[in-house]
Amino acid sequence: MKIFRTHALVCSGAQCLSAGGNNFKDALSAEINSAGLQDEVQIVETGCMGSCEMGPMMVVYPEGTVYIKLVPSDAAEIVKEHFLKGRPVKRLMWNASGKEFPTLSEIPFFAKQTKLVLRNCGIINPENIEEYIANDGYLALGKVLTSMKPQEVVDEIKKSGLRGRGGAGFLTGLKWGYVASQQSGDKYVICNADEGDPGAYMDRSVLESDPHTLLEGMIIAGYAVGAIKGYIYVRAEYPLAVKRVALALKHARAFGLLGSNILNSGFSFDIAIRMGAGAFVCGEETALINSIEGKRGEPRKKPPYPSTAGLFDKPTLINNVETFANVPVIIHKGAQFFKKIGTATSPGTKVFSLAGKVNTTGLIEVPLGITLREIVFDIGGGIPEGHSFKGALIGGPSGGVVPAEHLDIAIDYESLDSIGTIMGSGGLIIMDETSCMVDIAKFFLKFTVEESCGKCTPCREGTPQMLKILQRITSGEGMPGDIENLERTGRIISRTSLCGLGQSASNPVLSTIRFFKNEYESHINEKKCPSSVCDMKPKAMENKNGKKIRVRKIA
Amino acid sequence: MEKIKSLEDLKNLRDKAKETLRTRSGDVKVTIFASMGTVGIAAGAREVLKMIISELEKRNFSDVEIIEGGSLGLDVEEPVLTIERAGTKITYGKVTPEMAKQIVIQHVINGQPIGEYVIARSKK
Amino acid sequence: MEKKSVLERLHETQDKEKEKNYISEQKASELLKENSDSLSHIYGVATFYTMLSVKPRGRYIIRICRNLACHLENADSVAEELKNLLGIGFGETTTDGKFTLEESSCLGMCSVAPAMMINDEPYGNLTPEKVKDIIESLKAGSKK
Numbered sequence: 001m002k003i004f005r006t007h008a009l010v011c012s013g014a015q016c017l018s019a020g021g022n023n024f025k026d027a028l029s030a031e032i033n034s035a036g037l038q039d040e041v042q043i044v045e046t047g048c049m050g051s052c053e054m055g056p057m058m059v060v061y062p063e064g065t066v067y068i069k070l071v072p073s074d075a076a077e078i079v080k081e082h083f084l085k086g087r088p089v090k091r092l093m094w095n096a097s098g099k100e101f102p103t104l105s106e107i108p109f110f111a112k113q114t115k116l117v118l119r120n121c122g123i124i125n126p127e128n129i130e131e132y133i134a135n136d137g138y139l140a141l142g143k144v145l146t147s148m149k150p151q152e153v154v155d156e157i158k159k160s161g162l163r164g165r166g167g168a169g170f171l172t173g174l175k176w177g178y179v180a181s182q183q184s185g186d187k188y189v190i191c192n193a194d195e196g197d198p199g200a201y202m203d204r205s206v207l208e209s210d211p212h213t214l215l216e217g218m219i220i221a222g223y224a225v226g227a228i229k230g231y232i233y234v235r236a237e238y239p240l241a242v243k244r245v246a247l248a249l250k251h252a253r254a255f256g257l258l259g260s261n262i263l264n265s266g267f268s269f270d271i272a273i274r275m276g277a278g279a280f281v282c283g284e285e286t287a288l289i290n291s292i293e294g295k296r297g298e299p300r301k302k303p304p305y306p307s308t309a310g311l312f313d314k315p316t317l318i319n320n321v322e323t324f325a326n327v328p329v330i331i332h333k334g335a336q337f338f339k340k341i342g343t344a345t346s347p348g349t350k351v352f353s354l355a356g357k358v359n360t361t362g363l364i365e366v367p368l369g370i371t372l373r374e375i376v377f378d379i380g381g382g383i384p385e386g387h388s389f390k391g392a393l394i395g396g397p398s399g400g401v402v403p404a405e406h407l408d409i410a411i412d413y414e415s416l417d418s419i420g421t422i423m424g425s426g427g428l429i430i431m432d433e434t435s436c437m438v439d440i441a442k443f444f445l446k447f448t449v450e451e452s453c454g455k456c457t458p459c460r461e462g463t464p465q466m467l468k469i470l471q472r473i474t475s476g477e478g479m480p481g482d483i484e485n486l487e488r489t490g491r492i493i494s495r496t497s498l499c500g501l502g503q504s505a506s507n508p509v510l511s512t513i514r515f516f517k518n519e520y521e522s523h524i525n526e527k528k529c530p531s532s533v534c535d536m537k538p539k540a541m542e543n544k545n546g547k548k549i550r551v552r553k554i555a
Numbered sequence: 556m557e558k559i560k561s562l563e564d565l566k567n568l569r570d571k572a573k574e575t576l577r578t579r580s581g582d583v584k585v586t587i588f589a590s591m592g593t594v595g596i597a598a599g600a601r602e603v604l605k606m607i608i609s610e611l612e613k614r615n616f617s618d619v620e621i622i623e624g625g626s627l628g629l630d631v632e633e634p635v636l637t638i639e640r641a642g643t644k645i646t647y648g649k650v651t652p653e654m655a656k657q658i659v660i661q662h663v664i665n666g667q668p669i670g671e672y673v674i675a676r677s678k679k
Numbered sequence: 680m681e682k683k684s685v686l687e688r689l690h691e692t693q694d695k696e697k698e699k700n701y702i703s704e705q706k707a708s709e710l711l712k713e714n715s716d717s718l719s720h721i722y723g724v725a726t727f728y729t730m731l732s733v734k735p736r737g738r739y740i741i742r743i744c745r746n747l748a749c750h751l752e753n754a755d756s757v758a759e760e761l762k763n764l765l766g767i768g769f770g771e772t773t774t775d776g777k778f779t780l781e782e783s784s785c786l787g788m789c790s791v792a793p794a795m796m797i798n799d800e801p802y803g804n805l806t807p808e809k810v811k812d813i814i815e816s817l818k819a820g821s822k823k
Contacts, residue, residue, distance in 0.1 A: 103677050107675050118628060127623070133569050139569065142565045204592075205625065209625020264560045361630050364628060
């Protein structure tokens with residue numbers, strides 16, 4: 001048997017033939033013969049290779065070089081360069097192997113991220129529990145149930161310094177300790193997945209892309225505080241998340257990781273899903289509890305806090321999705337590992353949804369303590385279309401704005417607090433100079449007015465008053481004293497509202513006044529919107545009779 | 556499914572599942588991971604997936620596993636598509652049904668990534 | 680097995696009403712029989728939540744996102760196009776009972792803003808033209 005140095009597989013599928021494959025083959029054969037290579041190169045006619053649009057095509061072995069869209073005149077070059085000199089003809093090749101592409105971690109969007117919570121998102125199949133297990137899933141649960149006492153779990157979380165990722169940043173271990181210390185047979189664990197902050201969708205991504213990490217975190221929490229049952233409260237706007245979590249629950253039960261006598265440890269715990277129905281206020285923990293009980297989602301007076309009397313008046317632990325998703329990592333890798341990431345008082349990472357006027361929008365997970373500049377310019381790739389950074393809205397309707405002069409602020413709980421805003425749940429909306437800050441403040445306030453549940457007066461009656469003033473200002477009817485009025489009303493609402501929604505409702509207004517007072521002033525004094533966003537009423541015109549015509553636009 | 560009774564069982568299952576994933580290329584040649592979170596679907600991932608399935612059927616190529624997965628977070632590039640073939644994963648961005656068709660033909664079936672659509676690669 | 684809450688039962692009732700997507704007075708009174716609550720309590724819950732309705736709505740509930748990110752990406756023009764196409768305003772239902780137009784405070788699809796959902800299906804990167812295609816195809820009844 002003859003041994004050929006090179007095999008040239010020429011496609012002779014119908015499509016390639018009709019595109020001229022035969023002519024090419026004949027030309028190639030002639031060139032091989034005239035170069036005297038007929039004993040070294042064998043032409044093999046193959047069946048369709050499937051890439052008919054690229055035909056006529058040829059694959060040359062042993063290298064596996066693929067040539068496409070060949071015409072007879074290419075034959076000479078291929079024989080001369082490739083078969084004789086061993087230099088594949090680049091211009092005819094398919095741009096081959098993936099080696100020249102950057103890896104995911106090399107592209108700027110991912111380079112500065114640290115993925116703990118989102119470690120599996122977009123990598124594993126969320127509908128297959130075995131893929132989660134293959135990535136060390138449920139090992140933390142196994143460790144807890146076989147070798148740790150509940151108190152040791154609480155202590156480990158305390159040691160990690162993890163703070164609640166829902167917004168306020170309360171120490172998670174402390175909260176777990178309160179619930180664990182309650183003497184009651186029936187305790188509950190609730191996951192707040194009612195992610196309603198405009199501009200925030202971190203939790204949905206975890207629910208959709210890696211639901212088991214949430215379940216594992218909740219089961220561990222259930223063991224640590226001594227609960228019998230968990231609830232995941234998801235907003236109804238997330239149907240896909242509900243579907244994937246429901247499937248994950250089913251699989252976890254089938255694998256014996258949820259339900260009675262988990263891993264033969266004697267510990268039993270189950271989880272159910274409860275759906276919201278479109279009410280922002282249900283993200284507030286006591287309103288959420290009412291909603292799980294099937295009632296109107298109105299907040300309760302605190303105290304008593306949920307840790308002593310929560311769901312069905314039993315001690316209840318409430319954390320949000322991201323907080324629970326951190327738990328398996330902390331247990332599996334240890335509190336010490338976790339504390340090495342982030343800052344001393346804000347350890348770990350935070351997930352943000354990066355949106356607005358930034359080149360690369362998306363979901364990011366960064367070590368706490370990273371600067372805003374790094375997020376916007378390194379990860380986010382800067383501001384599009386040659387515009388400049390004006391401010392970042394952080395914390396949604398409860399947060400505030402970080403202006404350009406604070407671009408180098410470290411993103412951690414204390415630093416953000418020092419400039420009058422909050423970490424929030426993770427909404428991060430970037431503004432360029434085309435955005436009007438008064439308009440933004442009005443936007444958030446309108447949101448709060450619509451979403452106020454109406455139970456307490458300061459929030460129900462106070463926020464519409466502030467909105468009225470803002471509407472006046474943005475339609476050119478602002479009056480001296482409006483700014484002071486906004487500040488005063490805002491402070492009263494903050495101090496006297498029943499729940500967190502009302503207490504933080506005026507933050508966007510107070511924060512924009514703090515950093516962009518001049519914009520408010522030009523709206524009020526010069527009747528001008530510096531960013532030309534607000535629909536300022538045109539100046540009153542005089543008609544022939546000398547009467548002023550008022551043109552009023554509806555806001 | 557038999558319930559897992561101990562940490563040992565869990566670890567064994569983990570190792571087995573790891574091995575299955577590692578050698579996934581053993582029984583299926585190509586894995587297509589479509590980013591099918593809400594954002595992906597909103598950006599058109601469903602149409603992309605439909606095209607992929609119809610192209611695979613048309614070409615009678617069944618050596619493939621399709622996963623409706625979650626999001627990498629790189630939303631600006633949605634719909635995102637990751638093809639795993641011969642131990643290398645290649646991630647494509649802003650995939651249209653027309654691009655998906657080309658990706659099936661060139662990359663999935665013939666192993667030639669289409670450079671101009673690629674965001675990045677990653678190892679298994 | 681714990682008893683289902685009023686909110687859960689309201690969800691179920693409305694989900695079954697595929698054509699009109701609402702909780703009728705008759706169904707509400709049926710709920711009253713299985714719960715000891717008063718009818719006013721049931722209505723109190725049903726009307727608290729924006730995604731529940733005690734008025735008949737369309738086969739397709741279109742929820743357009745009015746969040747800031749969508750606002751910055753010109754969601755207004757998409758909203759206007761929807762109103763024109765359907766000939767209704769927010770909170771209204773077309774006379775053929777097919778479409779109801781609603782607003783949502785945020786659908787969490789900021790990175791593909793402007794966005795909307797039609798029943799459970801998300802749509803992003805919308806333009807007036809795209810919206811037109813989607814509505815036309817639903818009108819023609821080509822997809823669910």
